[in-house]
Amino acid sequence: MNDKTASPPRNWLSPSAALNRFKPPPGVAPGIAPAERQRARYGFRVGGIGLLVSQDTVSEVLEQAPVYPLPNTPPWVLGLVNLRGNLATVFDVKRFLALEDNNAQEKRRLLILDQGDKAVGVLIDGLPQTALTRHILSRLPPLPAALQPHVTKAYVHDDLVWLEFDHQGFFRALGGSMAGAA
Numbered sequence: 001m002n003d004k005t006a007s008p009p010r011n012w013l014s015p016s017a018a019l020n021r022f023k024p025p026p027g028v029a030p031g032i033a034p035a036e037r038q039r040a041r042y043g044f045r046v047g048g049i050g051l052l053v054s055q056d057t058v059s060e061v062l063e064q065a066p067v068y069p070l071p072n073t074p075p076w077v078l079g080l081v082n083l084r085g086n087l088a089t090v091f092d093v094k095r096f097l098a099l100e101d102n103n104a105q106e107k108r109r110l111l112i113l114d115q116g117d118k119a120v121g122v123l124i125d126g127l128p129q130t131a132l133t134r135h136i137l138s139r140l141p142p143l144p145a146a147l148q149p150h151v152t153k154a155y156v157h158d159d160l161v162w163l164e165f166d167h168q169g170f171f172r173a174l175g176g177s178m179a180g181a182a
Helices: 015-020 167-181
Strands: 040-046 049-052 059-062 077-083 086-091 108-113 120-132 151-157 160-165
Touching (some): 049 120, 077 108
Parallel strands (some): 049 160
Antiparallel strands (some): 040 120
């Protein structure tokens, strides 16, 4: 007799145990030697500025997520997105910083940084990229005033500048800007 409600074999892992054992396959960061992967980071571009995601930050890219507008907010606040039952505010940092749209042909995507009640969304140019952080610049490049307090270091990789970015402090400050504007 076939019992369709039978439990899985004993040697199977629970879903959470299986996910915690995940190891990226070799070549996830192509062309980067294992010793260099320690210095490899992920970053995203907004209006020609490269911002690095903190190493301990959970992030995800959403291709098609509806953003629900909020009334009486600045134009750089696009609205809210529902992430598995949690609401996250979505920002257009390019518009907030008044950056040029030099990648108009590049598809903008929604990047979610953090999770739960800390989650925020930001429109990015293209997909996140891998950047090596072994070449530190001796001084920061000129930055928009609102971004300066949230950038501590700058790196160069493949002729692109990547900035060490405190996204939590930056978005807290944006929240204060929203409260002051209301």
